[in-house]
Amino acid sequence: MTNWIRFRDAEGRIGFGTLDQHALRVLQYDGSLFEKPKPTNHSFALSEVTLLAPCQPSKCVALWNNFYALSQKLDKAPPKHPLFLIKPPMSVIGPDADIRRPKSYQGKIAYEGELGIVIGKTCSNASVEEAESAIFGYTCVNDVTAIELLQEDPNFAQWCRAKGFDTFSCLGPTIATGFDWRAAHVVTTLDGVERQNYPLDDMIFSPAEQVAMVSADMTLVPGDVIMCGTSIGVGSIKDGSTVDVTIAGIGKLSNRLAA
Amino acid sequence: MTNWIRFRDAEGRIGFGTLDQHALRVLQYDGSLFEKPKPTNHSFALSEVTLLAPCQPSKCVALWNNFYALSQKLDKAPPKHPLFLIKPPMSVIGPDADIRRPKSYQGKIAYEGELGIVIGKTCSNASVEEAESAIFGYTCVNDVTAIELLQEDPNFAQWCRAKGFDTFSCLGPTIATGFDWRAAHVVTTLDGVERQNYPLDDMIFSPAEQVAMVSADMTLVPGDVIMCGTSIGVGSIKDGSTVDVTIAGIGKLSNRLAA
Structure with a gap:
């Protein structure tokens, strides 16, 4: 590795x-x-x-409902195709950089500890085997959400807005190549207290399946990141609190919500 | 101009x-x-x-429900803040380039003729006055949609997937500076037959308001495009058909759905 x-x-x-x-x-x-x-x-x-963030994605593709434990808790059927939104390049920050509260938003801000897939080769309509070889490595993700915006409008779920703010895509500290995701857990702590600890082998779509299926929807290019979705234990971050997302083999990604 | x-x-x-x-x-x-x-x-x-496409956006911000005529037809209240999704850079094509049907999708593909705002200055949390000065100019947009994917999953509206395919953001033929959008119409034809002809002064959020409000959600950078949303008259494109989006002063954007 x-x-x-x-x-x-x-x-x-x-x-x-x-x-x-x-x-x-x-x-x-x-x-x-x-x-x-x-x-x-x-x-x-x-x-x-x-x-710094270990790569500079042209886009981050963020999955929703990709863990069996969370889909059961939410009582939502597992999807047949990855359900995703797109987070823009300016949302990305690296290790130890501050998450900044949007000036226009006073509501709750949530953390989501996740595995991130870093694309290494341009791919489009890839088979699962081709997708596997297009994966450069893996990183830790904190997929931050201005949670009260999501359902603010009754006619349109604002996924891109709620998750797309500058600093809301924390990536790092490293990209691990040759990493065995099947044996790993995502551990998220809030001010040092464990809030998430879930096994990656509970994923609905494996990383190679995600890359293959998303590459049927859009061309993925080197440096792009697929955020694999989170599992149970999501919560909100108080201003001044620090979230650490740790995956053994990748490292600890630490980001504070600026007070 | x-x-x-x-x-x-x-x-x-x-x-x-x-x-x-x-x-x-x-x-x-x-x-x-x-x-x-x-x-x-x-x-x-x-x-x-x-x-070629007249600019190379790091992101396209595409609005939904931004014209009074369409909101009345859909019987949806006008939103209080622009409702948007993000289309990735690889979705962009220019004038006369073919729209390509996704290999994985056999359903209906819809055109949406729109005005596009081209950002000329980096802006974040801009006032309406600052936003006005951050607008470089305007272009024509065909915001293409794989319409049957939108509601395919009952739990998650797939806006980014349905609109994010490669070739689904047609831009051009020019960027017009000093363009008076208030006096202009968007005219969309399908194989030469007029399907949309709506006045831009029916917009719910003006271009400067859109830039100001979206810049509170994410930093906009030069070349980024805000697609102002469409109005009534949206329909589907048969394989081999050509859609022209014309705005007097900007030009005619013509794209065929490859047969």
Whole structure:
């Protein structure tokens, strides 16, 4: 397994590389993350850089109702095709960046800890096998929602608006390649107290199935992220509180809702 | 009023410039369309180039229920805030490019003739006055929809999926600056037969109001497009049929649904 990060150094330059999670050292790479990146001879301590979102999606495709436990709790039948909305590029932030409350919104803001699929190859109408090979790796996601907007209008569920605000797509800290999602759990804590701890093998559509089926709906390009949906334990974040989404092997994604 | 186009020339180079609608000649510009572009000395006949979508949106924000005539027909109250979904960058095509039926979908495909607002300045939480000055110009839109997918799942209206397919956001042929939308109509024809002809002054949220209110929901960046929503007269397109969306002053956007 390899852990890829994107970072800004002390001089403001943006780069990427691999992270040694034990030594907390970074080996910098050159080129493009998705096209045979080349290692440089430059390595340094993780503490010397600021982590950024590990990729820059042209779109985030966020699934709803993709875990059996949640579909049972909501009493909704499992869908026959991934149900999704699209979150815009400007919604993305990286590890330790603040989630910002929209100026126009005073209501509840919810966290949703999720697995994120990072696309590595352009794909369209992919088979499940092709989809599997188009997956570059996996990251942690906090899919933030201005929950009171969702049903504000009785005629139109405002999924894109409620989830599309700047800073509402937290991604990171790393992209793990060669990651076995079947054995992993998503653990979400709110100010250190565990709120979600669910197994990824409870997913309705597997990552490769999601990529295949969504690629029938739109071309996916390198860096795009599919947010696999959340399971039970979603709750709201008070201003000033911190949400950590941890998936063993990927790392801990920590973001505070700015007070 | 100035009409801006983007084009590919015979050598495959992509450029942009202004179009003289009467002489059908193009004056090429250099630099960025949204940052003081500079005229070159190069001009040529429109027939020498292939028109492309006039801008490359990072996102298209598509409104629903934004015309009084349609809201009355649907018997839905006018919304208090723009109701929207997001269409991804890969959904965009330009004039005369074919709309492609999704391989996975055999149902009805609908046209929606609309006005498109092209953003010229980054804006966030803009006032209506600031929003007005952030509008670069206007284009024609055919907001295509795989209509039978919308209500396929009883628990989740699939707006992003039904409207997000590759080729489902037709834009062009020009971006008109200094365009008076209040005096204009959107005219949509299907194989030459008029199907929509509605006045833009029937809009619920004006363009500047749309930009201001949507900019409270997400940062808008140069090249982004807000699709203002459609009015009455929407219908379906048979494979092989051509839809033209015409707004006097902007031009005629023509796209065929590939047979």
